Each structure stands twice: as structure tokens, then as C-alpha cells.
Amino acid sequence: MEDKMQWFVVNVHTGCEDKVARGLREQIDKRRLNALFGEILVPTREVTEIKGGKRVKTEKKFFPGYIVVQMVMNNETFSLVKLMPQVVMFLGARQKPIAVSEEEARRLLKQVEEGSTVPDDIVYEVGQEVRVIDGPFANFNGVISEVDNVKQKMVVNILVFGRETSVGLDFEQVERV
Numbered sequence: 001m002e003d004k005m006q007w008f009v010v011n012v013h014t015g016c017e018d019k020v021a022r023g024l025r026e027q028i029d030k031r032r033l034n035a036l037f038g039e040i041l042v043p044t045r046e047v048t049e050i051k052g053g054k055r056v057k058t059e060k061k062f063f064p065g066y067i068v069v070q071m072v073m074n075n076e077t078f079s080l081v082k083l084m085p086q087v088v089m090f091l092g093a094r095q096k097p098i099a100v101s102e103e104e105a106r107r108l109l110k111q112v113e114e115g116s117t118v119p120d121d122i123v124y125e126v127g128q129e130v131r132v133i134d135g136p137f138a139n140f141n142g143v144i145s146e147v148d149n150v151k152q153k154m155v156v157n158i159l160v161f162g163r164e165t166s167v168g169l170d171f172e173q174v175e176r177v
Contacts, residue, residue, distance in 0.1 A: 038070030
């Protein structure tokens with residue numbers, strides 16, 4: 001097989017990604033195979049969710065059920081990963097895992113590094129009614145007239161003293177009505 005490190009995607013039981021990654025690192029150290037393994041990633045991103053009326057930042061896996069392992073593929077490393085508890089299989093044919101291209105691996109690493117800059121799960125639309133929860137217009141309701149889901153900013157039309165006023169707000173300053 002190959003002598004250079006490559007990236008492989010490993011299918012694991014959903015919810016066990018961190019446990020498998022930890023167990024794999026322990027086995028690599030125990031068997032002194034550190035030279036044959038690089039990074040072991042559980043790709044996550046930070047998202048903002050609304051729980052109990054409050055905004056909460058949480059980490060979400062963006063490939064649930066998968067981990068990404070940088071390794072030299074040989075019979076010993078293949079067996080070590082394949083025989084870990086909660087590991088289903090490598091992506092690829094049963095006995096022939098397929099390495100992820102270097103370009104794909106770089107893109108994935110960039111997503112992991114940026115983490116919270118990946119757009120959140122919260123998406124707003126023009127015409128949607130929102131309630132302002134922060135700033136000078138807190139407790140006012142309004143209708144979105146412009147929205148930028150990437151920059152997480154919006155313009156909301158709010159009635160103030162009977163006059164419609166356009167207010168620029170961040171996503172963190174509003175909640176859905």
C-alpha cells in the first residue's frame with residue numbers, strides 16, 4: 001500500500017464520533033504508531049439555536065456519523081481503525097478504502113478551522129416578522145425588509161410613535177415571532 005499520509009473518511013455509529021476519535025488516539029499511543037497517523041478530526045461548527053426563548057451557541061457535527069483520519073494506509077493501520085468499537089467502515093470498497101483528495105481535505109480543514117463562520121442554521125427571510133430582543137428597540141416587533149444570511153444582518157421596519165422606521169440589526173438582536 002502507500003507510504004505517505006492521506007486523509008480517509010471513517011463511518012462510525014452516530015453519536016460516538018468523539019468516543020471513537022479518543023479511543024483511536026489512545027490505541028495509536030499504546031501501540032506506538034504515532035508516525036503512521038496525523039490528525040483525527042470530528043468536523044464540527046458552532047451554531048446559534050434558540051432554546052427556551054434564549055440564544056445558545058452549541059457545537060454541531062457537520063458530518064454526523066463520520067470522522068476524518070490522516071494516516072499512512074497499511075494492513076496494521078487499516079486493522080487498527082477498522083477493529084475499533086463503533087467503527088462501521090472506511091468510505092470506499094470493503095477492503096480498499098478510498099483516500100480523500102488533497103483539495104477536498106484542505107476544504108474540510110478550512111471549514112473546521114473557520115467553524116463559527118460557517119453560516120448558522122438560523123435563516124431569516126424578507127417579510128418575516130421578528131421581535132427585537134436587544135438594543136434601543138428591544139421589545140418592538142417588526143417586519144424584515146432586507147436580510148443578509150451570510151453576514152447575519154438585516155433591516156427591520158418597526159413602528160415607532162406611529163411612524164415606520166427602518167433599523168439595521170444583527171441576527172443576535174432578534175428572535176422569530
